[in-house]
Amino acid sequence: MEVLFLVLGAFGVGVLLLALVVGEVGDLGDADGPFSVPALAALAGGVGFGGAAAASVLPEELPDAGRAALALAAGLVLAVPLAWATVRLSRGLRDMPTAPTLTRSDLVGTQGVVVSAVPAPGYGEVRLVLAGQQLKFAASSDTPLPAGTPVYVVEALSDTAVHVVSTAPDPGGTIQWT
Amino acid sequence: MDLTLLIALGGLAVLVLVLVLFVLSRIKVAGPNQAFIVTGRQGREVTSAAGITSRDASGQKVVMGASVFVLPVVQKLHTLDLSSRRIPVGIRGAVSKQGVKCDLEGVAIVKVGGTEDSVRAAAQRFLNQQEGIDTFTSEVLAGALRSIVGRLTIEEIIRDRAAFASAVAEEAESSLTGQGLVLDTFQLQDIQAEGSYLADLGRPEAARVLKEASIAEARARQAAEQEQLLADEAIAVAKRQLALRQAEITAETDAATARAAAAGPLAQAAQDQAILAEQEKVAVRTASLTERQLDTQVRRPADAQRYKVEQEAEARKNAAILTAEAQRQATIAGAQAAAEQARLSGEGERARRSALAEAEAVEGAKRGEAEKLRRQAVADAVEREGTAEAAAILARGQAEAEALDARSEAFAKYGEAAVLEMLVKVLPEVVQAAAAPLAGVDKMTVISADGAGALGRSVAANVAQGLQLSGDLTGVDVAALLRRFAADGGGATRVPITTDGDAPPRP
Numbered sequence A: 001m002e003v004l005f006l007v008l009g010a011f012g013v014g015v016l017l018l019a020l021v022v023g024e025v026g027d028l029g030d031a032d033g034p035f036s037v038p039a040l041a042a043l044a045g046g047v048g049f050g051g052a053a054a055a056s057v058l059p060e061e062l063p064d065a066g067r068a069a070l071a072l073a074a075g076l077v078l079a080v081p082l083a084w085a086t087v088r089l090s091r092g093l094r095d096m097p098t099a100p101t102l103t104r105s106d107l108v109g110t111q112g113v114v115v116s117a118v119p120a121p122g123y124g125e126v127r128l129v130l131a132g133q134q135l136k137f138a139a140s141s142d143t144p145l146p147a148g149t150p151v152y153v154v155e156a157l158s159d160t161a162v163h164v165v166s167t168a169p170d171p172g173g174t175i176q177w178t
Numbered sequence B: 001m002d003l004t005l006l007i008a009l010g011g012l013a014v015l016v017l018v019l020v021l022f023v024l025s026r027i028k029v030a031g032p033n034q035a036f037i038v039t040g041r042q043g044r045e046v047t048s049a050a051g052i053t054s055r056d057a058s059g060q061k062v063v064m065g066a067s068v069f070v071l072p073v074v075q076k077l078h079t080l081d082l083s084s085r086r087i088p089v090g091i092r093g094a095v096s097k098q099g100v101k102c103d104l105e106g107v108a109i110v111k112v113g114g115t116e117d118s119v120r121a122a123a124q125r126f127l128n129q130q131e132g133i134d135t136f137t138s139e140v141l142a143g144a145l146r147s148i149v150g151r152l153t154i155e156e157i158i159r160d161r162a163a164f165a166s167a168v169a170e171e172a173e174s175s176l177t178g179q180g181l182v183l184d185t186f187q188l189q190d191i192q193a194e195g196s197y198l199a200d201l202g203r204p205e206a207a208r209v210l211k212e213a214s215i216a217e218a219r220a221r222q223a224a225e226q227e228q229l230l231a232d233e234a235i236a237v238a239k240r241q242l243a244l245r246q247a248e249i250t251a252e253t254d255a256a257t258a259r260a261a262a263a264g265p266l267a268q269a270a271q272d273q274a275i276l277a278e279q280e281k282v283a284v285r286t287a288s289l290t291e292r293q294l295d296t297q298v299r300r301p302a303d304a305q306r307y308k309v310e311q312e313a314e315a316r317k318n319a320a321i322l323t324a325e326a327q328r329q330a331t332i333a334g335a336q337a338a339a340e341q342a343r344l345s346g347e348g349e350r351a352r353r354s355a356l357a358e359a360e361a362v363e364g365a366k367r368g369e370a371e372k373l374r375r376q377a378v379a380d381a382v383e384r385e386g387t388a389e390a391a392a393i394l395a396r397g398q399a400e401a402e403a404l405d406a407r408s409e410a411f412a413k414y415g416e417a418a419v420l421e422m423l424v425k426v427l428p429e430v431v432q433a434a435a436a437p438l439a440g441v442d443k444m445t446v447i448s449a450d451g452a453g454a455l456g457r458s459v460a461a462n463v464a465q466g467l468q469l470s471g472d473l474t475g476v477d478v479a480a481l482l483r484r485f486a487a488d489g490g491g492a493t494r495v496p497i498t499t500d501g502d503a504p505p506r507p
Helices: A002-022 A037-057 A064-094 B002-024 B116-126 B132-151 B154-159 B161-175 B197-345 B347-385 B388-414 B416-439 B453-474 B478-487 B490-494 B496-500
Strands: A111-116 A124-130 A133-140 A150-156 A161-166 B027-029 B034-039 B045-047 B053-055 B061-064 B067-069 B076-081 B085-095 B101-112 B181-193
Touching: A002 A037, A002 B002, A037 A064, A037 B002, A064 B002, A111 A133, A111 B161, A124 A150, A124 A161, A124 B161, A133 B161, B034 B116, B061 B067, B061 B116, B076 B116, B085 B132, B101 B116, B101 B132, B116 B132, B116 B181, B132 B161, B132 B181, B154 B161, B154 B181, B154 B197, B161 B181, B181 B197, B197 B347, B197 B388, B197 B416, B347 B388, B416 B453
Parallel strands: A133 A161
Antiparallel strands: A111 A124, A111 A150, A124 A133, A150 A161, B027 B067, B034 B061, B034 B076, B045 B053, B085 B101, B101 B181
């Protein structure tokens, strides 16, 4: 009888190891529910190993049926929380926070410098420091900007183009008030 | 039993461990060059202003360089490579703004954009054909490059990086951004223009550099040559000075040597010269004494003797001349008178008269010959008597020549008037000569219807014939001269030649 419980526990562990090595197996339709592979494997393993442990410590004087029932109960008592914990862990990790990805809206408000002169109509090139990385963007401006002018992004025209204004201290050189 | 309990407890532990590992294995970590797109979740519900409710794309989670938990079965994770891609771009036969055909080769560095939208757009297009990005982008960029070249001149493409970058950015913005691709950089590697356009672009500068190099070379050579010539000149000057100095020294040395050598002979010569000078003085004084003695003893008496002889010879000569002249004139007149007498006496008498005249002529000639011989003797005597007489005659001849010159000048000056005056002076003598034959007539009988007046007409006819004869011989019409003189009035009185009328008239 103990051997049966041990085989059941080994089956659960084997399923997990198999899934771990070769990837997800089975198509049970429930990824993180009570019927997911880890939950079921935890239940089986918990019942098997818990039942075997209970059976080994029960007195021999009890009848086999009683011992089996008691061992199964003890195994379930151990297995159900284990399965529940597994499901909770999986659900908790599912919504774990990740590093944010850049979007177009992040471009607005960043500062940079002109690396290739910006003509009044047409595109120049600016280098922006954004989220710890240097990125080069095509840039347009209302006024011509020579290379080296510090700029401020006021609009993201596309994922690769921005509209900039100069933040150079000399108003006459870069910003024309008409 | 204990063994079973141990196995069960160990299995439980392994189970828990494997469970944790299994759950954590669902967390995927993206590399720095990867983007994860996790699909399968539902997007958020959004309601547009028009009231239409839809789900956005937030169920498609984009993760770059971070970890994400991927549920099995219900979620699917896709990986997009963000690495840069080197894409060669080459076009042939592109036409520039100026119409010049050119071939270009460039290289573009393209990657999937780093923003969420770019990754989503690129994932839609290239997720399962990421190798296709290269060919796709290459074709798009070739078209873009052709458009860029068409908007720029070749000089701008080569030199104006900003203009080229601007054009590239504009093209990339319209063609690549929508695909979620970013053109990191675009560089031209080679440009070949049709014909020799590019080579011609550099030729002015090359020519300028060549010209400057040639000029610099020429100037350097000029400077070197000038310095060389200056050095040669300096050397020549120094050599000349050296030679001059050597010559000077040699000359000085030679002069000193010569002086030293000549000192002895010079002293001897000076001594001899002094002696000779003294001797010369003695000789001079001796000569002077001798001359004075000669003067006193010989020359003065000779002069006195010569003068005496001269005076005597002069007197004799004048007497002889006058005597001969008188005899000649008497002879001539006698002959003429005889001739006239013979002619007038008749034809028979003429022969006798002629013979008589001949005899007379012979006698006159002999007499003249004798006179000539005698005068020659006198002249010889005079010549022998003193050479000084010749000097005297010469001096007188000179004086006469001067007088003649003066007269000639006067004649030349007064021309016909002077000749006339001379003629007038001579006329009385002519008339006298014409009348002379009559003088020789002892007794004359005039047989004429006109009476004694025929005698005067004979004289007048003689004169007229003489004048006519002289006019025929000399060509001077004396009668006409006389008439013109008479017509001029008293002009003869004003002729200055009357003042020297004391001079003997020239025959």
